[in-house]
Amino acid sequence: MASPTSVLSKTLQSITLTKIKELESRRNSYEARKRVFLDKANAATDQRDRLACLLDAFKELYPGAAKDRSLANIERWLVQSRYDASIPTSKLASFDEQLRSKLDIQSRKLDMAHLYSRLLTEWMDQPISDPLENLPTDDKDDTFEVVVERQRQRLSELVDKFESVVFEPLETSSDEICKFLDGLFPDEESQEELETLRKEVAEASEKLMSETAPFDEDSLTSCIKGLLTEDILSDEKQAILRDFLESEVAKSEIADVLNMRYSDLKQWHWDAGKDGIRVMPRAGLNGKYRIWADDDILQMIFVQYIGIKLCNIIKPALKRFMSDVCVRNIDSQAMSQADRDRRRYFLNEYYQPSTHLESERKSAYLDTFFLSQLPSTETSLFDGDHNYDGEDASDASSNSLTTGKQTPPQKKSGIKQKLLRQLTTELLVHRLRGKTYENRTDAGNGIVLLQTDLQWYATSIPHSTIFTVLKYVGFNDDWVAFFKKYLEAPLNLDAASDDRPQLGPRIRKRGVPMAHASEKFTGELILFFMDLAVNRETGILLYRLHDDIWLLGEPEPSAAAWSCMQSFAKVFGLDFNRSKTGSVYMPGSDGKKDAKIAKALPQGSVTIGFLRLDADTGKWSIDKKMVKAHLDQLERQLGNCKSVLSWVQTWNSCMGRFFSHTFGEPAYCFGREHVDEVLETYRQMLQTLFPNGGGGSVVKHLKSMIESRFEVKDIPDAFIFLPENLGGLGLRNPFVNLFLVRENIKETPEDIIDEMLRKERDEYTADKKTFEGAGEADHRRRLRNMYPNKEDEAKDSAIRPDETETFMTLDEYARFRERTSGAYRTTYLKLISTPEIEEIALSKEVKSGLGGSDISASLDAEGKWFLQLYSEELLADFGGLGLVDKQFLPVGVLAMMRGKKVTWQMVL
Numbered sequence: 035m036a037s038p039t040s041v042l043s044k045t046l047q048s049i050t051l052t053k054i055k056e057l058e059s060r061r062n063s064y065e066a067r068k069r070v071f072l073d074k075a076n077a078a079t080d081q082r083d084r085l086a087c088l089l090d091a092f093k094e095l096y097p098g099a100a101k102d103r104s105l106a107n108i109e110r111w112l113v114q115s116r117y118d119a120s121i122p123t124s125k126l127a128s129f130d131e132q133l134r135s136k137l138d139i140q141s142r143k144l145d146m147a148h149l150y151s152r153l154l155t156e157w158m159d160q161p162i163s164d165p166l167e168n169l170p171t172d173d174k175d176d177t178f179e180v181v182v183e184r185q186r187q188r189l190s191e192l193v194d195k196f197e198s199v200v201f202e203p204l205e206t207s208s209d210e211i212c213k214f215l216d217g218l219f220p221d222e223e224s225q226e227e228l229e230t231l232r233k234e235v236a237e238a239s240e241k242l243m244s245e246t247a248p249f250d251e252d253s254l255t256s257c258i259k260g261l262l263t264e265d266i267l268s269d270e271k272q273a274i275l276r277d278f279l280e281s282e283v284a285k286s287e288i289a290d291v292l293n294m295r296y297s298d299l300k301q302w303h304w305d306a307g308k309d310g311i312r313v314m315p316r317a318g319l320n321g322k323y324r325i326w327a328d329d330d331i332l333q334m335i336f337v338q339y340i341g342i343k344l345c346n347i348i349k350p351a352l353k354r355f356m357s358d359v360c361v362r363n364i365d366s367q368a369m370s371q372a373d374r375d376r377r378r379y380f381l382n383e384y385y386q387p388s389t390h391l392e393s394e395r396k397s398a399y400l401d402t403f404f405l406s407q408l409p410s411t412e413t414s415l416f417d418g419d420h421n422y423d424g425e426d427a428s429d430a431s432s433n434s435l436t437t438g439k440q441t442p443p444q445k446k447s448g449i450k451q452k453l454l455r456q457l458t459t460e461l462l463v464h465r466l467r468g469k470t471y472e473n474r475t476d477a478g479n480g481i482v483l484l485q486t487d488l489q490w491y492a493t494s495i496p497h498s499t500i501f502t503v504l505k506y507v508g509f510n511d512d513w514v515a516f517f518k519k520y521l522e523a524p525l526n527l528d529a530a531s532d533d534r535p536q537l538g539p540r541i542r543k544r545g546v547p548m549a550h551a552s553e554k555f556t557g558e559l560i561l562f563f564m565d566l567a568v569n570r571e572t573g574i575l576l577y578r579l580h581d582d583i584w585l586l587g588e589p590e591p592s593a594a595a596w597s598c599m600q601s602f603a604k605v606f607g608l609d610f611n612r613s614k615t616g617s618v619y620m621p622g623s624d625g626k627k628d629a630k631i632a633k634a635l636p637q638g639s640v641t642i643g644f645l646r647l648d649a650d651t652g653k654w655s656i657d658k659k660m661v662k663a664h665l666d667q668l669e670r671q672l673g674n675c676k677s678v679l680s681w682v683q684t685w686n687s688c689m690g691r692f693f694s695h696t697f698g699e700p701a702y703c704f705g706r707e708h709v710d711e712v713l714e715t716y717r718q719m720l721q722t723l724f725p726n727g728g729g730g731s732v733v734k735h736l737k738s739m740i741e742s743r744f745e746v747k748d749i750p751d752a753f754i755f756l757p758e759n760l761g762g763l764g765l766r767n768p769f770v771n772l773f774l775v776r777e778n779i780k781e782t783p784e785d786i787i788d789e790m791l792r793k794e795r796d797e798y799t800a801d802k803k804t805f806e807g808a809g810e811a812d813h814r815r816r817l818r819n820m821y822p823n824k825e826d827e828a829k830d831s832a833i834r835p836d837e838t839e840t841f842m843t844l845d846e847y848a849r850f851r852e853r854t855s856g857a858y859r860t861t862y863l864k865l866i867s868t869p870e871i872e873e874i875a876l877s878k879e880v881k882s883g884l885g886g887s888d889i890s891a892s893l894d895a896e897g898k899w900f901l902q903l904y905s906e907e908l909l910a911d912f913g914g915l916g917l918v919d920k921q922f923l924p925v926g927v928l929a930m931m932r933g934k935k936v937t938w939q940m941v942l
Contacts, residue, residue: 047158050924054151057922061144068095068137081126085112088133096136097919108133139913146753146761146912147922149746153678153763154924156743160676189315189323190531196313196325196493197527203543204496206607211502214605215563218570231355235508238347242340243512246297249289249339253412255279257339260415266549271331292336300512303519306330310524310539315531325493327525327547334550337520341551342409348507348555349408352562357400369850372832377854379816379833380805380842391463391852391859398456399575404565406449407580408558409551451699453577453584454642454654457483458703459866460586461652462783463852465620470844471791473623480622482592482631483647485640486599487614488581492553493545496607497521500546500556507559517556521546557581564602568595589619589627593634616640618649643696654704656697656715664693665719672723678740682763685732690766693719700775703865705782709772716768736765752904753917757897758928759889761918770896778869790861794848797857802841813838874899883915 071091078084089109093099108129115121219225242248258275261267267275278284295302304311312328377383409415465478500521501514524539546553557580565576572591577584585595596617603610616638621627640647644661645654668688675681697712698704720730737749756762781789805813817838821831851858873895876884880902884890893901901908901915908915 047927050154050158050927053922053924054155057144057147057151061148064095064144065141067091068141071095072134072137081123081130082112082116085126085130085133088130088137091137092133096140104132136913139911143761143912143916143918144922145746147918149740149744149749149753150761150918150923152744153740154927157677157679158927160680186532190534192315192323193325193527193530193534195490196530199490199494200525200542200545201540203498204494204607206496206498206502206605208498208502210605211499212506214567214602215506218563218566227355227358231351232508234351235347236510238351239344239509239513242343242347243299247293248296248343249292251282251285251289253339254285254289254292254335256412256416257335257342259413260342260409260551261334261338263416264549266326268328274331288332288335291332292339295336299516302516304523305333306524306539308539310526313525313527313530324548325530327523329547338551341553341555342412342415344555345408345551345558346411348559349405349410352405352559353400356404356562356566357396369853373850375820375832376842376846377850378820379813381801382816383854386854387856387859389859390854390856391862394859394862395460395575399577402449402452403456403575403577403579405558405562406578407554409554415551450579450642451695453579454645454698455701455703455866455868456577457584457586457642458654458701459862462703462787462865463862464586464588465652466787468623468845468849469791470848471788471795472844474788474791476623477621477625478623480589481620481652482585482587482589482617482635483640484585484592484596484617484635485615485638485642486583486636487611488583488603489609489611490545491581491608492548492557494607494609495545495556495560497544499560499606499608503556503560503563517552520552523547554580560606564599564606567602568598571595571598589621589631592617593631596635612636612638614638618647618652620649620652643698644693645696645698654698654708656711658715661693661715661719664688665722669723678736678743679763681736681739682765686764686766689719689768694768694771699868700772700779701866701868702779702781702786703783706776706779707782709776709779713769713772713776732765732767736763750904750907750911750917752900752908755900756904756917757893758923759892759920760897760901760916761923767896767900770899774871774873774895774899775869778872783865786861786864790858793857794851794855795844798844798847801847805841806839810839871895874902876902877905879909880905880915883909889915 068091071087071094075084075087075091078087085108089105089112092102092105096102099105111121111125111129115126219228258279262272262275278288311330313325314328315323316326317323461481461483464481467479469476469478497518500517504514504517521542523542525542526539528534528536528538546556561578561581565578568574568576568585572587572595574585574587574591574595576595577586583599585592587595600610602608615636617635618640619627619632619635641657641660642654644657644664646657647653648655668684671684671688672681675684693716697715698708700709700712717730720732724730724732724735733751733754736754737751740749741747753762754765755767757764817831817833876898883905884893905915908917
């Protein structure tokens with residue numbers, strides 16, 4: 035792992051060190067001059083002379099003294115007191131105390147700035163660390179050497195596995211794949227839609243290949259920013275790309291080179307030299323080791339751009355295709371003509387509402403989850419519309435130190451949270467089928483939630499599958515030839531692990547580079563047809579975040595969907611990861627599972643993050659075993675931090691973001707019970723981390739750490755939690771964000787559903803009364819309008835003669851609520867939504883202190899929480915709401931430090 039300063043601009047580092055030295059000089063000078071003035075004042079025998087000395091000190095030493103109105107007032111009152119005995123000595127003593135207090139305030143602010151500079155110096159000076167030193171032991175008796183050796187052995191095994199896959203081709207049958215795909219378009223209408231898709235793809239892709247100079251400053255900037263958001267680059271290469279972003283000359287030169295390369299795209303080939311492309315195992319931000327290729331930077335930009343543009347072509351085309359033709363959604367009960375006629379007769383219902391739960395489900399699927407990992411535009415990778423790794427995401431609420439404005443997150447973590455809320459709400463909705471207010475306490479409809487993952491997906495995709503699918507959707511031979519050359523990269527594993535045989539570069543025959551745009555493009559294009567196949571056969575929607583897959587539906591179609599997925603995988607040369615595959619089968623109101631269906635479904639638990647679905651209750655609960663494993667590692671990583679600031683950085687990344695995402699963000703579909711479970715889990719975690727005298731207090735622990743390292747006492751609590759632009763460490767508190775929403779979750783999910791059922795029953799009662807009050811003549815008129823011909827009425831009528839005067843049952847009334855009830859859609863949207871944040875009420879003093887400053891605009895709800903909590907001490911001891919004057923904050927280095935991400939160090 036690189037040291038903090040290995041990628042730190044030398045100029046920025048020099049400026050920061052100069053700033054620190056200047057601060058130290060100013061602090062020493064201030065204290066020396068202050069001491070002189072105080073000694074002179076203390077030596078004065080006359081109270082007025084002492085006050086005059088303090089006024090001189092205040093004028094000379096205190097920043098902004100010239101604008102301080104109280105200074106002029108005290109001067110005038112002092113002169114008055116020399117003549118007028120009505121100014122009591124007690125008032126002069128009060129002025130004396132006030133001026134000394136202000137001088138001490140400046141001392142405190144300089145002391146805090148000095149402490150900040152020492153913390154920053156410690157961070158910049160920390161040595162390079164070996165990532166293996168943070169590894170957890172499997173047993174308390176294991177020595178560090180044993181653990182390191184075990185990890186190296188497992189890394190070697192990982193490389194061996196990679197080697198056994200990528201250099202051995204898996205030849206799939208193009209005929210079998212095409213036969214499978216042709217089966218998805220069984221009629222003339224669907225075949226016409228397929229041809230329209232092929233034509234659209236062919237025209238757009240041919241236009242892309244014919245471009246002569248696609249690279250310019252804008253396209254390069256977008257491409258580089260996109261690469262920087264992906265976890266595929268070393269710190270050094272990230273630094274190089276950031277330098278490119280800042281240099282117009284560099285971008286101009288790069289554009290010229292890449293445009294020359296692009297103008298001869300058909301002749302493009304790898305130019306990797308005799309050593310090929312170096313391949314190494316590296317831990318991602320989530321601690322999982324994967325094999326990464328150390329590409330040439332210009333080559334990486336070049337192929338990234340092409341991959342992004344192809345994603346931009348295929349995503350809207352496939353979305354239109356799926357929306358127009360393929361989302362049948364037969365999983366929610368379709369209405370027959372007889373069903374529609376009965377509702378028309380009993381309810382005078384001629385039209386279904388345009389917005390109902392079914393339409394909402396389809397919109398959410400297409401707009402949020404369908405091909406979610408494909409970028410829609412050149413800027414999508416960094417403007418936050420695709421990524422789902424919430425535990426790896428940047429802190430969306432971090433404040434910008436350089437502008438004072440809130441900066442958007444580099445990655446949008448929300449999609450995985452949306453998925454969790456979608457699945458949870460769908461569980462509630464599916465269980466509700468067949469239930470009314472009268473039988474609301476019954477078990478409800480049978481339901482299955484299935485989870486799976488593709489084994490080594492990116493690494494193992496057969497090239498023959500990729501080429502066949504590309505041709506099938508309309509890419510011409512030139513594009514297939516380009517991908518053949520691109521995928522057959524010369525990979526060199528010689529340095530990937532210890533004691534490897536030196537075999538030099540070898541041609542890749544299987545798989546695609548992980549996390550690159552090309553992997554998103556090829557991977558999503560192939561799995562689109564699995565989405566389509568499952569929907570065609572069962573009506574179920576696959577919720578897919580690339581190769582992480584969930585499906586939810588009634589038991590029989592769910593089992594059929596799983597069978598379809600297995601058939602797809604076999605034809606396309608893919609394998610499911612059985613260790614990450616499982617299902618929860620909740621039976622219907624009779625409490626019995628169908629043995630045949632249960633046998634067909636995969637065994638194993640269903641988890642998202644640290645939440646595990648309870649098969650008995652249908653609710654998520656926190657997996658304490660998983661929490662403990664990561665908490666043990668967090669404790670070890672915190673203990674191995676070489677500086678206070680790296681400790682804060684690790685805490686914020688892991689405790690402030692990672693756990694909050696893996697526990698699931700609060701939502702109405704979880705209820706307050708979930709919030710309280712998370713709060714209790716955090717309490718237990720902090721008790722575990724800080725047991726000895728800390729009482730679970732991270733504040734006591736961090737202050738103790740600073741005191742022991744820097745011999746600084748009386749550190750204000752505000753220093754721990756206030757954001758950096760107010761002179762604090764910006765430590766994230768896992769409890770606050772939960773308390774910001776807890777009071778706004780007053781109802782349980784069951785309460786929300788019961789209220790909907792009660793309103794539905796009341797509407798049923800009202801509609802029944804309306805029908806019965808209409809009379810027989812009106813009922814006959816309705817029948818005549820529906821069946822003008824007597825023979826048609828006798829033959830086709832959905833209303834039996836003995837039913838004409840008897841209103842439909844509540845069960846029938848509620849059966850199609852997902853397609854007919856606007857109120858049910860409203861309930862659905864409420865369940866799937868998150869509660870509003872209720873910010874802490876700010877006092878007049880805090881509002882006045884913030885005024886219209888940039889700080890006010892940049893503070894998030896957590897920052898305001900702590901600012902109000904500590905406002906009294908801040909105003910009294912520091913004369914305002916900031917601990918350090920902004921001019922003394924090394925904003926550039928702090929911003930860069932916050933941009934460095936923390937990697938979990940977990941044993942393989």
